[in-house]
Amino acid sequence: MKKLILIPAILGIFFSVDEFYRIRREKPPESILYVPKxxxxxxxxxxxxxxxxxxxxxxxxxxxxxxxYEKAFPYKWLYNLFxxxxxxxxxxxxxxxxxxRLLTVRDVHLSIKLLxxxxxxxxxxxxxxxxxxxxxxxxxxxxxxxxxWYDKASRLPGHPPYVPSLASKFYTEAGKYRxxxxxxxxxxxxxxxxxxxxxxxxxxxxxxKRLMEVER
Amino acid sequence: xxxxxxxxxxxxKGKKKVEALKGISLSLKxxxxxxxxxxxxxxxxxxxxIIAGILRPDSGKVSIMGKSPFSPxxxxxxxxxxxxxxxxxxxxxxxxxxxxxxxxxxxxETDRLLKMVGLEDAADRKxxxxxxxxxxxxxxxxxxxxxxxxxxYDEPLSGLDPIGRxxxxxxxxxxxxxxxxxxxxxxxxxxVEELVDRAAIINxxxxxxxxxxxxxxxxxxxxxxxxxxxxxKVNREKLWEKIFYIRENGEIYEIKPTEIQLEELLxxxxx
Amino acid sequence: xxxxxxxxxxxxxxxxxxxxxxxxxxxxxxxxxxSFILQEMVVGEPGKVFKDMALNGIxxxxxxxxxxxxxxxxxxxxxxxSIYLILSFPFSYSSIITAHLLAALYIIFISxxxxxxxxxxxxxxxxxxxxxxxxHAFLSLFLGLLLSSWAILFSSVTTTTLSALSTFIIxxxxxxxxxxxxxxxxxxxxxxxxxxxxxxxxxxxxxxDLKPELIYRLNFSKSxxxxxxxxxxxxxxxxxxxxxxxxxxxxx
Ligand SMILES: Nc1ncnc2c1ncn2[C@@H]1O[C@H](COP(=O)(O)OP(=O)(O)OP(=O)(O)O)[C@@H](O)[C@H]1O
Ligand SMILES: [Mg+2]
Numbered sequence: 001m002k003k004l005i006l007i008p009a010i011l012g013i014f015f016s017v018d019e020f021y022r023i024r025r026e027k028p029p030e031s032i033l034y035v036p037k038x039x040x041x042x043x044x045x046x047x048x049x050x051x052x053x054x055x056x057x058x059x060x061x062x063x064x065x066x067x068x069y070e071k072a073f074p075y076k077w078l079y080n081l082f083x084x085x086x087x088x089x090x091x092x093x094x095x096x097x098x099x100x101r102l103l104t105v106r107d108v109h110l111s112i113k114l115l116x117x118x119x120x121x122x123x124x125x126x127x128x129x130x131x132x133x134x135x136x137x138x139x140x141x142x143x144x145x146x147x148x149w150y151d152k153a154s155r156l157p158g159h160p161p162y163v164p165s166l167a168s169k170f171y172t173e174a175g176k177y178r179x180x181x182x183x184x185x186x187x188x189x190x191x192x193x194x195x196x197x198x199x200x201x202x203x204x205x206x207x208x209k210r211l212m213e214v215e216r
Numbered sequence: 217x218x219x220x221x222x223x224x225x226x227x228x229k230g231k232k233k234v235e236a237l238k239g240i241s242l243s244l245k246x247x248x249x250x251x252x253x254x255x256x257x258x259x260x261x262x263x264x265x266i267i268a269g270i271l272r273p274d275s276g277k278v279s280i281m282g283k284s285p286f287s288p289x290x291x292x293x294x295x296x297x298x299x300x301x302x303x304x305x306x307x308x309x310x311x312x313x314x315x316x317x318x319x320x321x322x323x324x325e326t327d328r329l330l331k332m333v334g335l336e337d338a339a340d341r342k343x344x345x346x347x348x349x350x351x352x353x354x355x356x357x358x359x360x361x362x363x364x365x366x367x368x369y370d371e372p373l374s375g376l377d378p379i380g381r382x383x384x385x386x387x388x389x390x391x392x393x394x395x396x397x398x399x400x401x402x403x404x405x406x407x408v409e410e411l412v413d414r415a416a417i418i419n420x421x422x423x424x425x426x427x428x429x430x431x432x433x434x435x436x437x438x439x440x441x442x443x444x445x446x447x448x449k450v451n452r453e454k455l456w457e458k459i460f461y462i463r464e465n466g467e468i469y470e471i472k473p474t475e476i477q478l479e480e481l482l483x484x485x486x487x
Numbered sequence: 488x489x490x491x492x493x494x495x496x497x498x499x500x501x502x503x504x505x506x507x508x509x510x511x512x513x514x515x516x517x518x519x520x521x522s523f524i525l526q527e528m529v530v531g532e533p534g535k536v537f538k539d540m541a542l543n544g545i546x547x548x549x550x551x552x553x554x555x556x557x558x559x560x561x562x563x564x565x566x567x568x569s570i571y572l573i574l575s576f577p578f579s580y581s582s583i584i585t586a587h588l589l590a591a592l593y594i595i596f597i598s599x600x601x602x603x604x605x606x607x608x609x610x611x612x613x614x615x616x617x618x619x620x621x622x623h624a625f626l627s628l629f630l631g632l633l634l635s636s637w638a639i640l641f642s643s644v645t646t647t648t649l650s651a652l653s654t655f656i657i658x659x660x661x662x663x664x665x666x667x668x669x670x671x672x673x674x675x676x677x678x679x680x681x682x683x684x685x686x687x688x689x690x691x692x693x694x695x696d697l698k699p700e701l702i703y704r705l706n707f708s709k710s711x712x713x714x715x716x717x718x719x720x721x722x723x724x725x726x727x728x729x730x731x732x733x734x735x736x737x738x739x
Contacts, residue, residue, distance in 0.1 A: 003579065006728055012721030016714045017687050020694050023708045037527075228738050270574045272737065288577035302569035304497065306504035315497040319490055319576060358572070 041088050044103055049119070053089030057098070064102055066156060075106035082114055090121040108139045126156035130163055135172060146173035151183055161187065161196055168203070176213040218366050218397045219244040219267065224276030226262055236262040237273070238421040244399055246365070249392050251408035251415035252401040259421040260297050260401040264370045267399070268296045273276060280366055292320070295359030297371040301351055305344035309335055309354045312343060313361065322362030324376055329357040349380035356387060367391060369400035373407050385411060406475065434474035441466035491582040494573075495589035502556055505595060511551050515602050518544045519609065534613030535702070541606030542698045546596040549627035549632075549695075551660055553634035557591040558650040561642035561730075565739060574739070579733035588632070588639055588727065595631035599624050619701035622712070629719040630695035634658055636719075636726035637690065643730040643737070658692060663712050665693035690722065 015102045041052060060081035082099030086092070096118035100111040112135060115128045122128065133149030147170035154164040164187040171180035180202055188200040226237040236259045244250050253474075254260050265271040266278055269285040282335050283290035292481065304312055310326055317324040330336050333353040343354065352372065359367055372388070373381050388411055391398055402408050408415045417424040435455055438447045439462045450458050455471075502508065522540035561584075564570035573583055603624045610616045637657050641650035664686065671678040695715055700707040 002579075003728070009721040012717050013687060013725065016636065016721065017691070019714050020685070020691055020718070021683065021708065023714075025700070025710065049541060063632035151659035179597075230647060230738070265571070265739075267631065268571070268575045270571060291577035296572075296575040298568065298571035298575070301572070302567045303572050304501040304569070307497070308500050311500070313501075315493075318493045319497065321490065357573070 008052055023203075037084055037087075041084060050092075051090050053085045053092060054093065056085035056088065057092075057095055060085060060099070060102075075103060075110065079103060079107075079110045079114065083117075086114070086117065093118065093122055093125060093127075096122075097127065097131065100135075104135065104139065108135050111135055124156055126153040126159040126163065129153040129156070130159065133166070133170075137166075143170040144176070147171040147174055147176070147179070151179070154183055154187065161191070161193075165200075165203070168207070172207065172210075177214065181207050181211065217243045217247045218281055219399060220277070220279050221267070223265070224263065224266060224273045224278060226259075226266065226271070226273050236421055237266075239276070240418065240421070240423050242416055242423070242426075244397055246397055247327060247392070247395055248413040249388065249398045249411055250400070251412035252399065252418065253403065253405055253408050253415050254401075254418040255403055257420075258403075260403075260418065261370055262421075264299075264368055264399075264401055267368050268294070268298075280285075292362065293364055294366040294368050295360050295361070295364045297352075297355050297367075297369040297372055300375065301355035303343060303351075303355065303358075306342055308340050309340055309346070309350075309357075310339040312354060313357055316358050317361050320362055325361070329360055332360070332390070334383065342484040343468045349376050349383070350374060351379075352380070352384060353387075356384065360391075367396055367398045367400075369398065371402060372400055373402060373404070377397045381407070396478050409475075435471055437462070437471050438469040439466055440469060445469065490578060491586045492589065494576075494578065494583070494586035498560070498590035498637075499593045502560070502590060505556075507555055507559075507593065508598075511548065511555065514551070515544050515547065515598070516606075518547065519605060522609070534610055536584055536605065537610045537613070538702050539615065539698075541603070541610060541620060542701065543736050544602050544606060545599050545620075545624055545627045546630070546696070546698075549589075549595060549631035549729070550603060550634060551639040552574070552591060552598065552631060554651055554654045554658070556594060557635040557638035558642050558654045560587045560591070560649050561639060561734070562647045562650050564640075564646060565737075566647060570739065581727055583728050584639055584731045584734065588635055588723065591635040591638075592628070595635070596628060599627055599631075601682070604692045613683045623697060623701055624641055625712070626695045626697060626715055629716050630692060631689050632723055633692070633695075633719040636723040636730075640730045640733075643734045657690065661690040661692035662696075664689055664691050671699075676731065694718070 041056075060078060064078055071156070078097070082095065086095050086099070089095070096114055099114045100118075103111040103114065112132055115132050118125070119128045129149045130153040133146045135152060136149060137146035147167055150163055150167035150170060153159050154167050164183045167183045168180035171177070171183065184200050184204050184207070188197060188204065191197060209212070219378075221242040223239045224237055225239050226235075228234040228236055240259075240263060240314060242250075252260055252263070262271065265401075266273050267285050268282075269287075269291050273302050278285050280293045283293060285291065285294070291299045301446070307315060309330065313329055314324055317326070317358070327336075328340075330339050333356050335350060335353055335357065338350055343351065346354065352375075356369075358374065359369070369388075372384055376384060385407070388398055388400070400411075405415075414426055414428055416426045432454055435450050436447065437450050437458060438445060440446075441462070448458075451469040457473075459468065505668070518540055522536050523637050525540075526536040530581075553620065561570070576583075607617065607620055634654060634657070638654040641653040641657075644650070645653065664682075668679070668682050668686065671682055694711060697707055697711065699705065
């Protein structure tokens with residue numbers, strides 16, 4: 001009597017195993033291994049910083065690619081990856097820029113955070129404040145703040161002429177004519193390009209007129 | 217007859233075949249204490265496991281009041297104490313007895329049993345903290361759950377100190393007074409002599425003889441004749457004759473039943 | 488049946504109070520603690536470390552209880568000779584085996600539930616994460632039943648060490664089985680059919696593991712939720728029958 005229960009049991013095994021063979025399972029898109037935080041990695045990697053940083057960057061890019069179209073895009077994790085990569089190797093300026101650009105897709109404040117971190121290591125690099133300025137202007141629609149950052153960029157060596165001109169443009173938009181003139185004037189006296197000097201001189205005169213009109 | 221064993225044979229089929237029982241027959245009367253005596257390896261435990269329904273014999277028949285010892289009914293008719301008892305270690309004595317009663321579907325008489333085996337004080341301690349004697353006693357208590365008429369004990373006295381032995385002996389005597397039938401094994405004949413009504417002697421899987429231990433068969437008589445001490449073994453029938461003879465010629469010093477020597481009995485069996 | 492359950496409760500008490508259980512319990516606490524440390528040390532999605540630890544800890548119990556506790560149940564009692572008392576009780580061999588298996592199941596259930604609650608509380612600051620834990624706990628319970636049935640079988644056949652080892656091996660084999668099947672399928676070799684037949688015997692433990700689906704919110708076939716229990720209960724019945732047959736044949 002008791003042994004009869006074996007029959008449904010054996011059938012149950014065959015049935016369920018057959019079904020298991022039929023079931024297809026989705027694979028997770030990209031298995032995420034844990035990535036240690038930058039400050040801990042830094043202790044661990046010793047002299048192989050660059051390699052590890054490159055590896056972390058690569059991981060970040062793969063991760064970005066895999067998750068780009070997802071709604072619940074875990075951008076914080078992306079930030080952490082770039083944070084780790086740039087902590088391990090802060091001399092790779094491109095890493096800051098790349099991270100900042102990718103992060104603008106979801107959260108520009110994280111981009112700004114990463115760029116500010118970059119400025120600590122590269123205080124003479126004009127591209128970081130320029131990018132922050134661009135973010136304030138383009139994404140956050142805040143010309144006043146954008147102007148301040150372009151202004152900062154325009155004081156650093158190697159910046160192209162559009163930087164001071166944009167700084168003055170944003171100052172003008174924000175109604176700060178004196179600051180706008182000052183930026184242009186600084187560029188006017190430092191540049192050796194005659195053609196540029198002529199263009200800037202015109203701009204300064206135009207702004208001075210506006211300023212006098214406003215002050216009257 | 218409460219327990220009947222007919223021509224039971226058992227061969228262990230391990231790597232080496234061991235003929236543990238070569239045809240044993242016994243029968244127990246209700247209310248007697250029956251000893252089962254033999255040296256190490258005689259097959260005592262093997263037979264007791266068969267009676268307890270743990271091990272199947274190759275051939276032969278065992279019945280407890282007409283029931284098979286392997287049937288649930290048969291198992292409910294006997295209490296069992298294994299050799300070198302071991303059991304759950306993390307239960308307390310009280311929990312263990314309650315558990316056994318529960319499992320067997322018998323009424324809980326935990327307090328009465330604890331009192332009977334003298335474990336009231338240790339009832340709430342874990343069994344793993346028990347001494348060997350205490351373990352033996354809690355297992356004795358377990359065998360009494362549900363008041364079975366037949367009790368099968370494998371070496372209930374082994375491994376105990378003199379006080380422990382005395383306590384267990386008292387319990388067995390008490391069980392006899394309650395009208396239970398006790399079947400127990402031992403390899404020490406003195407223990408058996410003190411407790412039992414009848415005993416079977418077995419060796420190498422064969423029954424050698426059944427002794428009636430109520431009346432001693434031989435007496436050792438020590439006496440002085442003309443200042444010299446003599447020791448002599450005298451048969452029961454010749455005892456009075458000998459006593460009269462000594463009284464005429466000398467002085468009686470001591471008369472006592474002769475201790476049965478297991479070796480002698482075993483030699484008898486071999487011859 | 489009532490007797491079997493009574494028996495299983497006694498066995499459960501015996502093992503639940505054993506040190507080995509506390510060992511596993513402290514192991515799980517250690518796991519949770521280390522998830523705090525890990526959370527601090529690695530970059531990852533918020534709470535993912537805790538989610539991983541929650542599900543993996545539950546699996547740990549479903550595997551460790553069979554390997555360390557169930558596999559010892561019969562063999563240890565045979566070694567200690569404490570099995571004679573239970574064998575002398577008026578039960579069939581199959582109810583004795585079933586009672587042990589039930590006791591193991593209680594232990595797995597209690598440990599999974601308590602660990603699951605703890606893990607739930609840890610994840611709460613990040614997310615209300617209930618259903619995945621419940622689904623995983625449910626499947627893990629049946630994984631535990633399946634592995635315990637194997638453990639009981641080994642336990643009735645061999646010594647304590649060997650049966651623990653065998654249980655672990657069967658788990659390892661079972662958890663790599665799916666991968667082997669997939670690889671052989673891709674290369675289209677005859678091994679695939681051999682493996683498929685072996686699959687009726689070897690437990691495919693991957694089936695009980697929906698961790699990736701649950702953590703990454705992927706779709707999974709809901710039929711697993713009733714197929715896995717059918718599989719593990721059927722296998723348990725067959726394994727109980729085999730174990731009790733073997734135990735009844737052993738000359739103890
Ligand atoms: N499980 C077993 N497998 C194989 N042989 C066994 C087994 N149990 C006992 N034997 C053998 O059977 C014979 C009888 O053993 P048994 O245990 O019945 O003796 P015993 O009279 O109880 O001895 P003791 O006084 O030492 O307890 C012995 O030779 C023993 O080696
Ligand atoms: Mg013995």
